[in-house]
Amino acid sequence: MSLNRFISRALSDWMKGGGPEADIVISSRIRLARNLMDTPFPWVATKEQLETVISKLAAIIEKSKNNEALGRLELIRMDRLNSLERQVLVEKHLISPHLANEARAGAVILSQNESISIMINEEDHLRIQCLFPGFQLEEAWNQANSIDDWLEINLDYAFDEKRGYLTTCSTNVGTGLRASVVVHLPALVMTKQMNRILPAINQLGLVVRGIYGEGSEALGNIFQISNQITLGRSEQEIIEDLRNVAKQLIDQERKARQRLMESSRIMVEDKIFRSYGILSQARVIESKEAMQRISDVRLGIDLGLLPGVSATILNELIVLTQPGFLQQYAGQMLSPEERDIRRAKLIRERLAEQMDLN
């Protein structure tokens, strides 16, 4: 069954990597928040009103089953999934934790390659998301924009000439646009430059945060940069600002990598090969340590030190070794200790497979 596929298939297209600047930019995402004019917003609406929103979307999808531009789209209701299946969709970044755990009549529309995900009855009636591998903000925006146009043919959006697209929370009003890039910045972290860079980025109206880990901690040296302001600036301006800042970060990271290799090559090599040794031999590994080691190995790949290992290993292993995925893979609930054992085994096997290929 196809639903099964979204859950059992580990890799969405974006995780397979590729795209411009793929050595540093993992993915680019565009999200548009939209609401319907005559329906109360999800947190206030009755269950029946929320069901009507799902029905409207279901009818649109049904009508355009063979939409060539978007490919086949599928609507999945949250109440048809168990909590583990929902968690897997969260770990694949296809839905939010809010939709998985709190929405009353939540659903999601997914494209076959999983680059499009439209959440229904999350904080807003609609959250259109397009996720592309590498540095492709413009491409992601073009796709999200055309999906938005296509949906608007059959839906009356809550829109006001003065305030723009009206949203549940005032932080999204206007464009409803959240553009973001996920970047891997190990050299900037190692050379302790992030503390200097983060406040500067914040001053430009952009937000930087770790996508794994709590608070300010960024596990695996993975950061997400996104726009904070949605009102008063056009989509093009918002995206361009983000792109320019991301470009500078990419540049700085490349320079830092180069400097590291020039000034302390042996120390960098030692760190990378130790991590590689641990990942390929460990029998028990916690997710926090795994994330850090995987980041080191990925840096080693990018620096050309580990020629046999595929560059997508970071994207893949990070998702595959999340608790939901491990349990889905095992076909049962696991205690934290069992997960650490399974995680170590899975990483060992994936790395061994890679070596066999060569």
Add this chain to the structure above:
Amino acid sequence: MMQCQECGQRPATLHFTKIINGQKNEYHLCEVCAKDKGEVLPGLNNSFSIHNLLSGLLSFEPSGVGGGAAQIQTQRCDRCGLTYSQFSKSGFFGCAHCYEVFGQRVEPLLRKVHSGNVIHHGKIPRRSGSRLQLKRELEYKKKQLKRAVEQEEFELAARLRDEIRALEKQWSNF
């Protein structure tokens, strides 16, 4: 379906029993009133969130606008039933109409959240407002043209100039 015991309007989605000093009480609330009463929802993220920050911003608003503070608190959206007090506690609007009802009070909030911006300058839905869309596009292209000239990117500038001419032609045909 059971109605919320507080507002009597929305269906109760939260059912729980509170036992305090052996006193047993049953509650049936909708999500809105539960948040309003500060009831902790199991499984919900109750940590300090954007709600707290936004309601903090709203509470700085001077209470002198139009009548007393009590009157403001009880002001209610006539479409979805959300009161100003519920809005200011959650930082969430209840429906599109709330933006009009709480309009005057919303502007200072927007200004704080969006670095002084209160007017939308982005996309306009296609079906409603192709004229406005054209106007915005023209403004944007003109801004780009100015920058292209400043940066001496003359090829880009020439292309933009042609695009602007075409748009202006469309504009005059409206």
